[in-house]
Amino acid sequence: MTQITPALAMDWLGVVASLVSTGAVAVSSIRTALQSAGRSEAEIDAALLALGAVIERRKADAQAAADGR
Amino acid sequence: MRMRGPSLIMVALVLCASVACKPNVTPRETVTVSLQATVDALGALQDGERALFTAGKITVEQHRAFGARMVKAWTVVDDARSAALKWRGGDPMPLAISAMSTDLKQLAVDVGALLPVSPETQRLIGQVSSAVIDVLIVIGGTR
Numbered sequence: 001m002t003q004i005t006p007a008l009a010m011d012w013l014g015v016v017a018s019l020v021s022t023g024a025v026a027v028s029s030i031r032t033a034l035q036s037a038g039r040s041e042a043e044i045d046a047a048l049l050a051l052g053a054v055i056e057r058r059k060a061d062a063q064a065a066a067d068g069r
Numbered sequence: 070m071r072m073r074g075p076s077l078i079m080v081a082l083v084l085c086a087s088v089a090c091k092p093n094v095t096p097r098e099t100v101t102v103s104l105q106a107t108v109d110a111l112g113a114l115q116d117g118e119r120a121l122f123t124a125g126k127i128t129v130e131q132h133r134a135f136g137a138r139m140v141k142a143w144t145v146v147d148d149a150r151s152a153a154l155k156w157r158g159g160d161p162m163p164l165a166i167s168a169m170s171t172d173l174k175q176l177a178v179d180v181g182a183l184l185p186v187s188p189e190t191q192r193l194i195g196q197v198s199s200a201v202i203d204v205l206i207v208i209g210g211t212r
Contacts, residue, residue: 038094044101048154051101054108055150058115059143065119065136068129 100153100166107146107173115139118184127184134183138176145172 039047122132145168152163 039098041097044098045154047101047105048150051104051108051150052147054112055143055147058108058112059140059147061119062115062136062139062143065115065122065132066140067136068133 095158096162097153097156097158100149100156100162104146104150104153107169111139111142111146114180131184135180138179138183142172142176145169 118127118132118135121127127135145165148165149163149169152165156163
């Protein structure tokens, strides 16, 4: 178990701040997407395919972490 | 620190109302937007953990456990994406999308347990995570 020092606690507040901004990122993304709402089925397909590439890269990063890298 | 969780939910409700007012937005498009937001949120969470690990603030064991949990989360999100890709109008919402919603809720719990923090920061992480997930659920209309 990691010893919780004041410095580490402050770092975690930074993480919390990051999570708050995560929410902001999510809402920003939603707002941006809504501005172009009414996309065709082909456009939705393209968006989902593009997401697949992002997910694949992120999953590879997570796997690297799981491997201790 | 000023909490933005409640305001995030309010924004989500406004945005959701905006969607409801747009007759040309299909459930599939709404779910796609939700998936994009989910990928953004999980990516930011992963970046934050990576920064802490690089700075030597968390142990290798914690980093590995977090990574393994995120692999599962990304797999579930990708399953939902694949289901959305095959989803066509008139069909019921794919179960994989509901499963993603459930897993994201559990992810917030798991991250809090995997990365030990002070009670205060754990509470904040829980609140913020819940707010983010609520945004996604409201927008995605998965309940």
